[in-house]
Amino acid sequence: MSCTETGAALHVEGLCWGPRPGLTLVDDIGFSIEAGSRLAILGPNGAGRTSLLRCLYRAVQPNAGRIAIDGVDLWSVSAREAAKTIAVVLQEMPGDFPFSVRDVVMMGRIPRREGLSGWSELDRERVAHALSHLDLAHLAGRQFATLSGGEKQRVLIARALAQEPRIIILDEPTNHLDIRHQLEILDLLRTLKLTIVSTLHDINLAAEFATDVAIITEGRLTAFGSPDAVLSPRELSAAFGVTATVHGAAASGGTRFSFSLPRQGSLS
Template sequence: MDLVLDGLTVATDGRNLVHELSLEVPSGQVVGLVGPNGSGKSTALRCVYRALRPTSGAVLLGGEDLAGLSPRHGARLVAAMTQDGAVDLDFTVEEVVALGRIPHGRGNRPLTGRERELCERAMERLDIVHLAGRGILHLSGGERQRVLLARALVQEPRILVLDEPTNHLDVRHQVELLSLLRELGLTVLVVLHDLNLAAAVCDRIGVLSRGRLAKSGTPWNVLTPETVAGVFGVEVTVVPHPLSGSPQLLYSLPSERPTP
């Protein structure tokens, strides 16, 4: 299922946080949103998982306006892992993961055998089986990130929306998570701060600057020295990764720049 942000605008207090953002996320592809702090990345994502209502424009799922779908039906199509990942009650890890089945059930019915297997597989994929009986409030930030992603996978969405999913993760789990995104076959829209991680995992990248789409395309077309300097204000040298061939950015510190 494809996802389209169609002229999305979000305004508050007379200021546009996102301005006429149009971006396509083709079915089965991983598309990244990058940009400086305050550029509108998380705001755009909140419109996709319905935490915000856009001032104008639309979010289209398979050509259908998200605003016209019931909350339950929308939750069966879109799963989100947000940046804060706030959980107020100290549920166990296995209870939190099982919450992903709520859009598919009615009342307090117990999980079916298939649903229990689905939860177990998700916990195995995210390396959290050993945490199953632990309270989520007692986990580290990285452990909690993996629990919340497992919950999203158990939801069996067609579209996965992730806001800084590598936040708090160690290097091993960052690599494993990004590899998982490539293997899932889902339509994925992900916000990443690390441009090298974005280049490694994303089929396409959209660069936001002050709420507007500055550039979009493949990593090689987007992550150029000119774009990075213009949007992020840093100088980079772009080289191919020796194994994957994806672009890798080498940052220049001010002290390393040649004097004119």
């Protein structure tokens, strides 16, 4: 799993996981995405999306199935090697974090640090690149705790980028952000040549951002494919228990969805 500045192909087959016997949160999930893809994972609360992500970034070992990155089994390599390939940005954002922005981004270099040696010139170059790419250089000396929510999210993505991964996994990267910062974060992610896997709540943001979409319901994959193929009123209504209405035309790039509670008896 050597690192380059491009993404990696991700293949998931027969993936199952649960915290104890009799409780399965990820149930026989399988899909494949090409290097450089942007996968949005959608589903109602409690569907198993975060549990699926935890399997993908090796926080938990699946009970069954296989995860392969460019054909290499994720569990056939060391945790450190896996961390060189996969970076993670979690939904839980640290609050009182007594470090500067530069220090936080430098933490992304830990998997590539050799022994107990200090930071190398390459480490500093990669951190400077990440700060510049996410327009954070002017905040490098600021304390992380003093930043706005949008700025903090950019710092955590910069830390992931400094890790030099081929895949970045994000759990609700736009959560708790206003509309402007949501759009800014997704625009920043689009500039990366890496493979991106993210859970998202906002269907319209997912439609604009993703190259591939997966819908998870009760731990199972109920739909997978391109946004045009998957994000249909029928699929969304079934997954979320709402009435989904599409506006505009996919061909013009203007497709939008609105949602309402179903009339009694309109959904089976």
